[in-house]
Amino acid sequence: MDTITMSQSELENLVETVALEVLRQMEPAPGAWLSEEIECACSHAARSGAPQCVNDQPAEVRALAQLMDHTLLRPQATRSQIEKLADEAREWCFGTICVNSAWVPVAVDKLRGSGVKVAAVVGFPFGASVTAVKRAEAQAVILAGAKEVDMVMNVGAMKSGDVETVEIDIRGVAEVCHEGGALLKVILENAYLTDEEKIAACRVAKRAGADYVKTSTGFAPSGATAVDVRLMRETVGPEMGVKAAGGIRTLADAVSMLDAGATRLGTSASIAILEEAIAALAGQASPLPAPATSTRAGQGY
Numbered sequence: 001m002d003t004i005t006m007s008q009s010e011l012e013n014l015v016e017t018v019a020l021e022v023l024r025q026m027e028p029a030p031g032a033w034l035s036e037e038i039e040c041a042c043s044h045a046a047r048s049g050a051p052q053c054v055n056d057q058p059a060e061v062r063a064l065a066q067l068m069d070h071t072l073l074r075p076q077a078t079r080s081q082i083e084k085l086a087d088e089a090r091e092w093c094f095g096t097i098c099v100n101s102a103w104v105p106v107a108v109d110k111l112r113g114s115g116v117k118v119a120a121v122v123g124f125p126f127g128a129s130v131t132a133v134k135r136a137e138a139q140a141v142i143l144a145g146a147k148e149v150d151m152v153m154n155v156g157a158m159k160s161g162d163v164e165t166v167e168i169d170i171r172g173v174a175e176v177c178h179e180g181g182a183l184l185k186v187i188l189e190n191a192y193l194t195d196e197e198k199i200a201a202c203r204v205a206k207r208a209g210a211d212y213v214k215t216s217t218g219f220a221p222s223g224a225t226a227v228d229v230r231l232m233r234e235t236v237g238p239e240m241g242v243k244a245a246g247g248i249r250t251l252a253d254a255v256s257m258l259d260a261g262a263t264r265l266g267t268s269a270s271i272a273i274l275e276e277a278i279a280a281l282a283g284q285a286s287p288l289p290a291p292a293t294s295t296r297a298g299q300g301y
Contacts, residue, residue, distance in 0.1 A: 053093035053115040086110035108145030119148035127152030142180035170208035185212035191220035202235040216246030223247035233261025
């Protein structure tokens with residue numbers, strides 16, 4: 001492997017290894033799980049020559065922030081709220097912000113030069129758009145500057161057993177994303193799927209060329225669970241990313257998802273989680289509770 005660049009699969013493997021190391025170090029003391037080794041998860045940007053967000057937070061906190069998509073997907077979100085989201089992302093050095101497609105130009109403009117990427121949702125939140133519409137939306141957000149696309153799978157087709165339609169849908173968007181240099185995450189919306197359907201959806205997404213599988217939109221009856229994340233990781237193996245999203249509100253929630261195999265976290269509670277981590281590092285927090293799974297719905301992560 002070249003000493004300067006890393007392939008996507010190698011980067012995903014690195015992040016997963018780092019996440020496991022984080023969890024290994026949970027036991028000694030409050031906050032001790034935030035190992036300094038996790039800093040390597042965000043050092044790839046410097047090695048590749050890409051802009052890197054820098055702040056004065058502990059290296060462990062910055063690296064945890066790099067695993068987060070700081071999110072605002074509420075339909076009533078205003079321009080000023082999107083701009084605030086971008087300002088927060090710049091301040092805290094999140095990996096990306098995730099917004100609805102119409103807000104991509106605003107977000108890109110606010111984050112220019114910061115090293116924080118913009119992710120946009122496509123076919124959101126139902127996944128019931130025709131493939132041509134999803135492709136066009138993906139192309140539009142990429143042209144506007146989005147570097148990642150989170151598309152909603154055709155849930156109804158999967159529930160109908162029409163795996164071919166699901167694969168064609170994902171492959172069509174994957175082609176647009178990769179031609180434009182963007183990553184593709186496929187939202188399965190697990191709340192509506194059986195375990196068998198979740199496994200089938202993961203396999204289809206991998207076969208169709210997606211870069212990540214993702215648990216939830218945040219608008220379904222339930223969100224991410226550690227059980228689902230573990231099932232997804234076991235199904236796709238180490239080659240793909242797994243994004244946990246939907247109801248992740250606390251540091252314990254985040255730890256639970258990373259422990260289960262997530263390599264990305266989508267949440268609108270990103271700052272609260274990092275503040276909790278800072279307190280833990282400073283020894284101000286009580287011992288971490290047992291990892292809990294949150295399933296709050298309707299929050300847009």
